[in-house]
Amino acid sequence: GQNIDQPTEMTATEGAIVQINCTYQTSGFNGLFWYQQHAGEAPTFLSYNVLDGLEEKGRFSSFLSRSKGYSYLLLKELQMKDSASYLCAVHDQTGANNLFFGTGTRLTVIP
Amino acid sequence: DTEVTQTPKHLVMGMTNKKSLKCEQHMGHRAMYWYKQKAKKPPELMFVYSYEKLSINESVPSRFSPECPNSSLLNLHLHALQPEDSALYLCASSQVASGDYTGELFFGEGSRLTVL
Numbered sequence: 391g392q393n394i395d396q397p398t399e400m401t402a403t404e405g406a407i408v409q410i411n412c413t414y415q416t417s418g419f420n421g422l423f424w425y426q427q428h429a430g431e432a433p434t435f436l437s438y439n440v441l442d443g444l445e446e447k448g449r450f451s452s453f454l455s456r457s458k459g460y461s462y463l464l465l466k467e468l469q470m471k472d473s474a475s476y477l478c479a480v481h482d483q484t485g486a487n488n489l490f491f492g493t494g495t496r497l498t499v500i501p
Numbered sequence: 502d503t504e505v506t507q508t509p510k511h512l513v514m515g516m517t518n519k520k521s522l523k524c525e526q527h528m529g530h531r532a533m534y535w536y537k538q539k540a541k542k543p544p545e546l547m548f549v550y551s552y553e554k555l556s557i558n559e560s561v562p563s564r565f566s567p568e569c570p571n572s573s574l575l576n577l578h579l580h581a582l583q584p585e586d587s588a589l590y591l592c593a594s595s596q597v598a599s600g601d602y603t604g605e606l607f608f609g610e611g612s613r614l615t616v617l
Contacts, residue, residue: 432608488557491543
């Protein structure tokens with residue numbers, strides 16, 4: 391089975407940096423995704439980590455520690471449009487491949 | 502074309518109705534998924550099709566019946582639904598559904614279902 395946890399809500403100021411944490415327990419870990427979802431819209435892909443370390447993509451970075459079952463998404467130079475839900479999803483290879491989502495973190499960026 | 506297209510965008514149905522949700526992609530992806538998402542909750546996996554064959558059914562009630570006519574199309578047939586089935590139903594596709602890397606999932610905008 392899978393157990394994926396994230397904080398429910400976070401608030402940060404425009405221009406600041408915010409870190410969204412995700413912890414997971416899964417029997418067949420094969421990678422971790424971060425998705426962004428604006429209200430009423432489909433989730434969109436942000437990043438993918440399968441090896442330990444930091445992946446940087448513009449203002450967004452994602453970190454993974456497989457031994458600790460831990461990942462974070464780092465958002466720099468926050469903009470108002472970054473207000474959205476951020477979903478941590480674990481790729482579980484047990485049986486057949488599929489993607490299980492965490493509870494999601496609702497980020498509100500304030501001026 | 503990096504789109505996953507879902508129809509209808511909105512559907513209202515009674516508990517005795519039979520309806521279908523449709524999903525289409527033309528990215529050459531061989532894996533397609535149905536997710537259910539309730540308000541302020543993350544998407545929950547329902548079904549996975551890999552190479553047009555059902556590979557995962559996450560203990561979904563039989564009133565939901567998936568169908569994959571070909572590699573570009575995915576349907577979800579609905580019959581005798583309950584009000585608690587009201588949700589956003591998301592379709593997604595990815596490059597492969599076996600092996601080391603699924604590839605990122607591309608999501609459609611969803612079909613918002615209301616069961617009266």
